[in-house]
Amino acid sequence: MSLFRTELRRLSKRRFTRYMTLLGLLVLAAVVVGVFFTNQKIDAGQLAQAERQADQQYQEQVRWSEQERAACQQAKTAGTATDGRYPDDCSVISPPPREEIKAEWFLPSTFDFKETFDETLIPFAAILALVGFVIGASFVGAEWSTGGMMNLLLWRPKRLTVLLTKLAALLTGILAVTLPAAVLWFAGFWAVANFRGSTEKMTSGVWQSFMLTGVRGVALVLVLTTIGFALASLGRHTAMALGGVVAVMVVGQFGLGILLSMAGVRFAEAWLLPTYALAWMTKTVKLEDWNACNATYFGECKPATMEITWQQSSVLLSVGVVVILGAALWVMRRRDIS
Amino acid sequence: MPAVLEIEGLRKTYKSRRRGTRNALDGFDMRVDAGQVHGFLGPNGSGKTTTLRTLLGLIRPDGGRMTLLGHEVPDALPTVAGQVGAIVESPQFFPHFTARDTLSLLAGAGEVPATRVDEVLELVGLRDRSGERVKTYSLGMKQRLAVASALLKNPKLLILDEPANGLDPGGIREMRTLMRTLAESGMTVVLSSHILGEIQLICDSVTIISLGRRVAFGPVDEVLAQHSSGAVRIRLEAVSDLPVATEALTQAGIRVTGHPDHLMLAGVDKPASVTRLLAEKNLYVSELAPIAVDLESVFLELTATAPVPGQHRQVDESTKVGGTGQPGPAGGGWGA
Numbered sequence: 281m282s283l284f285r286t287e288l289r290r291l292s293k294r295r296f297t298r299y300m301t302l303l304g305l306l307v308l309a310a311v312v313v314g315v316f317f318t319n320q321k322i323d324a325g326q327l328a329q330a331e332r333q334a335d336q337q338y339q340e341q342v343r344w345s346e347q348e349r350a351a352c353q354q355a356k357t358a359g360t361a362t363d364g365r366y367p368d369d370c371s372v373i374s375p376p377p378r379e380e381i382k383a384e385w386f387l388p389s390t391f392d393f394k395e396t397f398d399e400t401l402i403p404f405a406a407i408l409a410l411v412g413f414v415i416g417a418s419f420v421g422a423e424w425s426t427g428g429m430m431n432l433l434l435w436r437p438k439r440l441t442v443l444l445t446k447l448a449a450l451l452t453g454i455l456a457v458t459l460p461a462a463v464l465w466f467a468g469f470w471a472v473a474n475f476r477g478s479t480e481k482m483t484s485g486v487w488q489s490f491m492l493t494g495v496r497g498v499a500l501v502l503v504l505t506t507i508g509f510a511l512a513s514l515g516r517h518t519a520m521a522l523g524g525v526v527a528v529m530v531v532g533q534f535g536l537g538i539l540l541s542m543a544g545v546r547f548a549e550a551w552l553l554p555t556y557a558l559a560w561m562t563k564t565v566k567l568e569d570w571n572a573c574n575a576t577y578f579g580e581c582k583p584a585t586m587e588i589t590w591q592q593s594s595v596l597l598s599v600g601v602v603v604i605l606g607a608a609l610w611v612m613r614r615r616d617i618s
Numbered sequence: 619m620p621a622v623l624e625i626e627g628l629r630k631t632y633k634s635r636r637r638g639t640r641n642a643l644d645g646f647d648m649r650v651d652a653g654q655v656h657g658f659l660g661p662n663g664s665g666k667t668t669t670l671r672t673l674l675g676l677i678r679p680d681g682g683r684m685t686l687l688g689h690e691v692p693d694a695l696p697t698v699a700g701q702v703g704a705i706v707e708s709p710q711f712f713p714h715f716t717a718r719d720t721l722s723l724l725a726g727a728g729e730v731p732a733t734r735v736d737e738v739l740e741l742v743g744l745r746d747r748s749g750e751r752v753k754t755y756s757l758g759m760k761q762r763l764a765v766a767s768a769l770l771k772n773p774k775l776l777i778l779d780e781p782a783n784g785l786d787p788g789g790i791r792e793m794r795t796l797m798r799t800l801a802e803s804g805m806t807v808v809l810s811s812h813i814l815g816e817i818q819l820i821c822d823s824v825t826i827i828s829l830g831r832r833v834a835f836g837p838v839d840e841v842l843a844q845h846s847s848g849a850v851r852i853r854l855e856a857v858s859d860l861p862v863a864t865e866a867l868t869q870a871g872i873r874v875t876g877h878p879d880h881l882m883l884a885g886v887d888k889p890a891s892v893t894r895l896l897a898e899k900n901l902y903v904s905e906l907a908p909i910a911v912d913l914e915s916v917f918l919e920l921t922a923t924a925p926v927p928g929q930h931r932q933v934d935e936s937t938k939v940g941g942t943g944q945p946g947p948a949g950g951g952w953g954a
Contacts, residue, residue, distance in 0.1 A: 286726035293723075295714055427710020430676060431767065434704050435728040437675045437695040617676040 283436060287449035296418050301457055304411035308461060311403060312468040319391040319476035330386040338381050345375040391477030394486055397469050398493055402561050404465050405497030412454045412505030413525065419450050420509050421518030429516075430617055443612045447509055447605075454505045458498050466494070496560055496590065503597050510601075510608035528553075544571070547586045553596075560593035620688070622775050622806040623650040623673070628682035630668055630830075642668045644830035646682070650775075650808055650823070655801045657817035657838070658810040659913075660827035661923045666810050669827070670706050670779055687774060700728065703773035705764040708783065713753035717744055717763050720752060721770060730770055738766040743792065757784030765793070769800075776800060779810045794820050818913040828921040838913065845916040849909035850883045852892065855902045863901050870895055880905075 291297055320326075352370035367373065423429040423446075436442050473479045511521035533552050540548035547567045549555045559565040565588045572584035625648040632640050643665045650656040660666045671677040673684055675692040684691050686698045711720050721735045739745045742762040752760065761784050768776055782790045790813070797807050797820050811817055817824065817838075824841055826834040834841050854863055857879055864881060867874045872892070873884040886892060886908075893903050917923075 282729045283727050286723055289726065290723050293715065293719060422712065426712050428712050430706070430710070431724065432727060433676065434674055434706070435699060435724060435771075437692070437699050614678075616671075616678060618671060 283442070283445045284449055284452075287446050288453060291415075291419060291449055291453045294419070294422075296422075297415050297453070300411050300415050300418075304407055305457075305461060307407050308404060308465065309468075311400070312465070312472065315391060315400075315469070316472045316476055318389055319472065320388040321476055321478075322387055322390050326387060327383065330383040333386040334381045334383045338375070338378050341381070342375040345373050349373040391469070391473045393470065393473035393477065393479045394481050396477075397466075397473070397490060398562075400465070400469055401490070401493045401497050402558070404462070405500045405561060406557075408454075408458050408461065408497075408501045409504040412458075412501050413508035413521070415454065416450055416505040416507075416509035417512035417521030418518045419512075420446060421512035421516070421521060424513070424516035425518070433617065439612050440609055443513060443609065447506065450509055451502055451505060454501060455498070458501050462494055462498060466490075493561060493563075500557065500560060500597075503601055506601055507604050510605040513608040514604070514611055546571075546584070550586060550588060555588055556593040556596050559588040560590050560597065563590045564588065620652050621649050621685070622652045622687055623648065623656075623808065624683075624685045625649070625669070625673070626683045628669065628672060628684065629680045630665075630672060630677060631680050641830050643672070643679070643682075646827060646830055647832050648825050648835070650806060650825075652806050653801060653804055654822040655797055655807045655809060655820050657821035657824040658808055658827070659812075659814065659817060659824055659917055660810075661921050664827045664921070665830040666827055667707055667779060668830075670704070670777060670810065674702070674704055674706065674777070676706070700771055701774040702777065703768035703771050703775070704777040704779075705768050705781065706777075706779050708760075708780070711752045711760065711763065714751055716749050716751055717755070717766075718748040720763065721767060724767055725770055728771060730772075734770055734772065738769045741769060741796070742766040743789075758786060758789050761785055762789070765796075773805065775806045775808070777808045777810075780812070781809065782811060782813050782816060790816065814912075814914040814917055824913070826917060826920055833920045834916070842911055842913065842916060845911055845919060848884065848886045849911075850886045850889050850892065851880055851905070851907045851909060852883065852896075852903055853880045853905040854896075855904050859901050862899065863896055866895060866899050866901070867892070882909075 348366075349370050352366040352373060355366055356370060420429075420443075423432070429442075432442055433439065470479065508521045508525075511524050512518050514520060515524070533554070537548065537552055540551055545551075546569050549565075549567050555565055555567070567586045567588065568583040569585070570583045573581040574584060575581060625646060628643045628646040628648075629641065630643040632642055634640075646665060646669060648658075648669070658666055658669075668677060672679045673686065673691065675695045678692075686694075687701055689698050691698065715723070717739065718735060721738065722732065724730075725732055725735055736745070739748045742765050744759065744762050744766060747755075747759065752763065755763065761781060765778065765781055768778065782793055785793060794816060797809065801807055801822075809817065809821060821838055823837045824835065825832055826841075834844070836844075852863075854860060860876065860881060864874050864876055867881070867883060872886060875882040875884070883892065889906055889908060893906060896903055
């Protein structure tokens with residue numbers, strides 16, 4: 281227990297941990313503030329104004345289509361309607377139905393909590409996962425590269441206990457930041473919705489859905505923190521984790537994406553890790569293949585689809601954590617420390 | 619006296635596709651008795667640090683037996699680690715923490731009372747600079763901090779690898795006094811160093827390692843006596859008598875090296891026999907001085923690492939005990 285407390289102290293004392301956490305929280309705060317200032321509450325007057333603007337645009341569309349129909353008939357009579365500008369039958373030139381021109385188009389952006397909050401949990405988890413990954417990598421990587429790990433092992437010569445205690449302290453620290461941040465995120469957007477949007481139609485089912493997405497977000501943060509920690513421990517340097525992730529993202533993902541696309545592979549996104557991260561957060565991601573036609577009863581062509589679910593993502597994340605952390609533990613146990 | 623540290627037949631082999639197989643430790647033996655200050659000497663790459671790292675569980679040995687405070691290690695390391703303070707190689711600390719934070723975190727991990735931090739800071743002379751970041755410290759100050767970290771546990775056995783590195787002359791003397799004080803208080807100290815004058819001054823016994831094997835061990839006086847060459851320097855009243863004296867001594871079976879104003883004799887058991895022999899030839903000695911051997915010359919002789927003008931000795935070129943005893947590029951050493 282003393283080692284755990286000491287490692288927590290070490291984590292919180294590190295300037296890198298403090299600066300990265302602060303930076304991450306500032307970015308999250310900037311998102312909330314940005315959303316606050318780019319949204320407005322809609323009152324009855326603004327709604328009526330929007331309706332009027334929609335009417336006005338409809339009238340303009342009616343006027344324009346009448347003008348064009350007249351021009352079409354004139355050109356047809358004069359025999360000059362052969363340049364493809366007008367259709368054969370001028371009567372098809374007609375204005376759009378009134379209901380197609382929506383009043384919302386003329387309304388300022390407004391934050392509907394029920395409709396939009398779910399999406400905000402994706403950047404929340406992504407930003408904190410990035411912070412966790414970098415802090416996790418640096419926490420153990422700097423210990424290896426500065427000789428701190430060797431010093432510690434002279435005091436506590438149980439390698440696996442030391443590494444796992446460090447990881448436990450790291451995850452506790454990250455959780456201690458993520459959970460309050462998640463509460464503030466919920467509260468912040470609830471306030472944004474209250475002052476700059478709407479909190480209507482919130483049911484217990486919606487709340488439950490948001491909570492579950494939030495929990496999955498926190499889990500993603502912890503998983504990426506563990507992977508950053510394990511990679512840096514494997515390479516005994518922070519750069520191993522950071523270099524590894526750059527290599528995977530640039531070569532393994534960006535490069536692979538281009539290659540798959542050039543090879544015309546169906547559902548190329550199914551080979552890319554961000555798809556699974558997104559599926560984890562949104563429960564499902566539907567991939568579409570526009571080079572295939574699934575005909576409907578109405579003679580319409582629908583693309584072939586493939587669904588990536590959060591369960592599939594959970595298997596991938598679990599296997600990733602087990603393999604990378606397992607390798608780090610094995611290397612910690614077997615390799616000489618010099 | 620009971621042994622605090624015992625090593626028998628320790629072996630560590632490094633294998634590399636490119637560099638082949640090298641024996642960093644090749645059946646190394648060592649014994650340190652309780653309450654001693656023990657010097658652990660060896661040329662660069664001889665296996666000193668590998669020995670210490672292996673003893674402390676940082677490197678896995680390929681063979682041999684080791685005990686610390688009567689417990690077999692590495693298995694019993696968790697039991698004895700609290701009683702063994704050690705610094706291995708150059709002091710390494712997280713540069714952005716202060717000395718006090720560094721020691722406080724180690725004390726926390728080792729369940730040592732926080733008050734001990736102030737005690738060791740005082741002991742190594744860092745009390746007034748303890749609030750500064752380690753990255754601002756000189757090498758000597760880092761060395762003091764390393765010694766403080768090793769002393770933090772108030773250990774029964776203190777293992778220090780090159781503790782005088784980077785210390786100023788005053789610091790070296792303070793370190794010497796500290797080592798003696800600790801030994802007098804009952805602590806056993808194992809000191810690895812290249813400052814052989816210091817070792818000779820403060821150590822009760824020594825072990826000399828070369829290419830992964832022990833080449834000498836025992837109390838310092840005994841090691842010096844074993845390697846005393848019986849050299850004697852003589853001067854005569856008249857320098858012009860030196861050639862006659864050389865001839866007389868050589869005929870008596872003494873090895874003589876001539877110098878412009880004196881002669882160096884080797885293999886002399888009794889210096890009185892020299893004066894008697896020369897007096898019989900009417901040659902009168904004005905000075906006769908036995909040449910005392912020091913640890914440095916013994917070390918250079920045993921490890922065959924004395925510099926030779928015009929030659930550039932390579933790291934692995936030293937003596938392998940049990941071999942020919944001649945300097946040469948025998949295998950072993952890297953990774954030490």
